[in-house]
Amino acid sequence: MKKILMSFLGALFVLGFGFAGGAGESIAKGPYKIKFGNTQGEKDTQTMGLNEVARRLNASGLFEVTVYPSSALGETDDIMEQGLQGAPVLTVTDPGRLMSYINEFGVIQMPYIFKDASDLDKLIETPMYKKWEKSFEDKFGLKLITSNWYSGARNFVCDKEINKPSDLKGLKIRTIGAQLYTESINAMGAVATPMAWSEVYSAIQQGAIDGAEVQTPSSYATRIYEVSKVTNRTEHFQLIGCVVMGAKIFNSWSREAQEFFIKTFKEVGSENQQLVKKLTLQYEKEMEGYGMIVRDVDKTPFIEAVQPVYDKLNYRKLKDELFKQLGY
Incomplete structure (x- = not known):
């Protein structure tokens, strides 16, 4: 009986030691179950990217x-909260939302800071980004998988041609409910109106809002062209996708799984940057076939209009340091 008891206690000790390991040392070997959730439709390029990651991970x-x-x-913030509470879920958010955790992080989503997505792969390797990445995990338990996902350039979509900020005066324009977005949209002349993306189509249809500022892949996937007539290509935000989940779940995986997971998301993010550019042009042509007007706009007055926002959010020096690290 004594030998049996000692063997039992020994087994418990081994198991306990195995589960007490640090990040990446979990005794479990998988397969690890996780749900990817977002707010975009099936035809949106972000959803395409998540499906491709899922295919590679499952394989x-x-x-x-x-x-x-x-x-x-649920909505983006809902899924993030689920992850922080320990649920095996992941979503794609953006720097504007994440600045509520680390205010400095919002600088990478400021209007007209990047011309396009070509520098996002370089961005995630800068010392500044690496510091933010560590802080998200250490201070908030949020694992930032990567930020090189790209959803497209955001434009003003409404029933009116917009050529200068004064053309937006009095228009209620849906935007993301974070200070960076609301301050920027207000500075460009509109009345920033945050609401869930799932409510936008009906809100425009019912006249509750006058339009939205949104990237073409999302307006196409949600069929906004059915309720709005004009896409004004101001391209004021290059919407960055930040892939996030709870650090607790991520750190319960084997090191092999962690490394493969991050590598896959970064690779698909790079590939999706090109896909977004290609499909944006394709979708705009299709929307024109449905009667929408897609028009270029002189960005100069809009660039000038948002400059005070950099000072209001104390991002001027931060922008200069970021540009230095990017080699601009």
């Missing part, structure tokens, strides 16, 4: 991934 045998588009798991 590895290390993961069992299911993708839930169109707010099936």
Whole structure:
């Protein structure tokens, strides 16, 4: 009986030691189950990217991934909160939302800071970004997988041709509910009106708002062209996708799984940058076929209009340091 008891206690000790390991030392070997959720439709390029990541991860045998588009798991902030509470979920958010955790992080989403997505792969390797990445995990338990995902350039979509900031005066324009976005949209002349993306189509249809500032892949996937007539290509935000999940779940995986997970997301992010550019042109042509006017706009007056926002949010020096690290 004594030998049996000692063997039992020994087994418990081994198991306890195995589960007490640090990040990447979990005794479990997978497959690890996780849900990917976002607010975009099936045809949106972000959803395409998540489906491609899921395909590669599932093929590895290390993961069992299911993708839930169109707010099936809730809005972006809801999914983030689920992850922080320990649920095995992941979503794609943006720097404007994440600045509520680390204010400095919002600088990378400021209007007209990047001409396009070509520098996002370089951005995530800068010392400034690496410092933010560590702070998100250490201070908030939020694992920032990557920020090189790209959703497209955001434009003013409404029933009016917009040529200068004064043309937006009095127009209620849907934007993301974070200070960076509301301050910028107000500075460009509109009345910033935050609301969930899933509510935008009906809000425009019912006259509750006059339009939205949105990237073409999302307006196309949500069929906004059915309720708005004009896409004004101001391209004021290059919308960055930040892939996030709870650090607790991520750190319960084997090191092999962690490395493969991050590598896959970064690779698909790079590929999706080009896909977004290609499909944006394709979708704009299709929307023109449905009667929407897609028009270029002189960006100069809009660039000038948002400059005070850099000072209001104390981002001027931060922008200069970031540009230095990027080699601008």
